[in-house]
Amino acid sequence: MPSMNMIQALNSALDAKMAEDPNVLSFGEDAGYFGGVFRVTDQLQQKYGLTRSFDAPIAEGGIAAAGIGMAVYGLRPVIEMQFADYIYPAYDQIVSEAAKIRYRSGGEFTVPITIRSPYGGGIFGGQTHSQSPESLFTHIAGLKVVIPSNPYDAKGLLIASIEDDDPVVFFEPKRLYNGPFDGWHDRPVSPWAGHPLADVPEGRYAEPLGKARLMREGADVTLLAYGTMVWVSLAAAEHAGVDAEVIDLRTLVPLDIDAIVESVKKTGRCVIVHEAPRTSGFGAELSALVQEHCFHHLEAPIERVTGWDTPYPHAFEWEYFPGPKRVAEAIKRAMEG
Incomplete structure (x- = not known):
């Protein structure tokens, strides 16, 4: 292979x-x-x-x-x-x-x-x-x-x-x-x-649309991410000092709501990470869905770690990215909530 x-x-x-x-x-x-x-x-x-x-x-x-x-x-x-x-x-x-x-x-x-x-x-x-x-x-x-x-x-x-x-x-x-x-x-x-x-195998194989991938199993807090932010979330999980679970959504539509609900009901906490600006970003939809499906299981407010609500700031590109230190801070807030 x-x-x-x-x-x-x-x-x-x-x-x-x-x-x-x-x-x-x-x-x-x-x-x-x-x-x-x-x-x-x-x-x-x-x-x-x-x-x-x-x-x-x-x-x-x-x-x-x-x-x-x-x-x-x-x-x-x-x-x-x-x-x-x-x-x-x-x-x-x-x-x-x-x-x-x-x-x-x-x-x-x-x-x-x-x-x-x-x-x-x-x-x-x-x-x-x-x-x-x-x-x-x-x-x-x-x-x-x-x-x-x-x-x-x-x-x-x-x-x-x-x-x-x-x-x-x-x-x-x-x-x-x-x-x-x-x-x-x-x-x-x-x-x-x-x-x-x-x-990566040669030839044809398909991964199903609408199925998330569990990237790291944990019991304390759920991190939801996709694309580059999966790796940022994994890095944050390794350094946050808590047993964090990381889910790679892979497809946003259709969304694997079952995997999200199962994880958040287990951990009781949720941190959402994406690179796009915060306002009306996909994290808002994820937050609403978690609230609707997991309200009685949540132990703390849902956290979002995102890009800024600005045009893409070339001069501050690496400050704009949700880095693992920002994600780790959100994990800490969720654990203290």
Whole structure:
């Protein structure tokens, strides 16, 4: 079983599906010949040809519209939005068309499109290459939202997304693309270290959408996280001096509410961690759900550790991130509550 970083695992997923299913194709800005700015689609055009892996104009609305049309026609396109920050011109197509067609047609048409996009900070990308817009899509009925935290899940979840008959927005934490980082000290030695992070099987395998992963078992407090913040939460759990349980949500829609409820009922405390701004972030939905399902089991108020309610602050990038020290402080408050 080869060791892969997340870029290699995602590329392996696309390769496996394109080899297996001639209806699967990949396109986007620089996603054809060049293989994508992060190299996720590297060598796919050379292997599968210009009609199945190709470049698109710098027109995200057109990329989404073309992909939606292909999906309704019966193909399974995987489109790349070069950065999550660039997805906004395509928002109307995704929200008004992709998310609605199955319902609007009474089930006559499906939209099996996967919309890949690197998201989040950590590569010194500034305000327009570092945003985390996941909550804008979790609010839209008809869309599924997936965010992996490691290469093994990245491949399995991407394959499951491609095979799903509904539109999936697949956010890829680019801070994790090239390998691990020192979670406790926040900043990696190099964001482009390129070290492998996990053993990933070759060929096809799928991880189910809507199932969380228990990353660390504990009895004192539950930490809910996804993407990069899973590793920050694990680092905080190791240093907080309490028996913390860490759950990687993996998919935000559909959400594994059963896993969340089971954990919080056991621990009686909950800390929610995400990189996006606090106000109206996905943590607010998680907090409401925990309150609704676990009210009589809670021993302390629910804590949220998030990014700031500001535009992405390039000059203060590492202060903006919810680091393990901030998470550990939230764990302490929860334990004292």
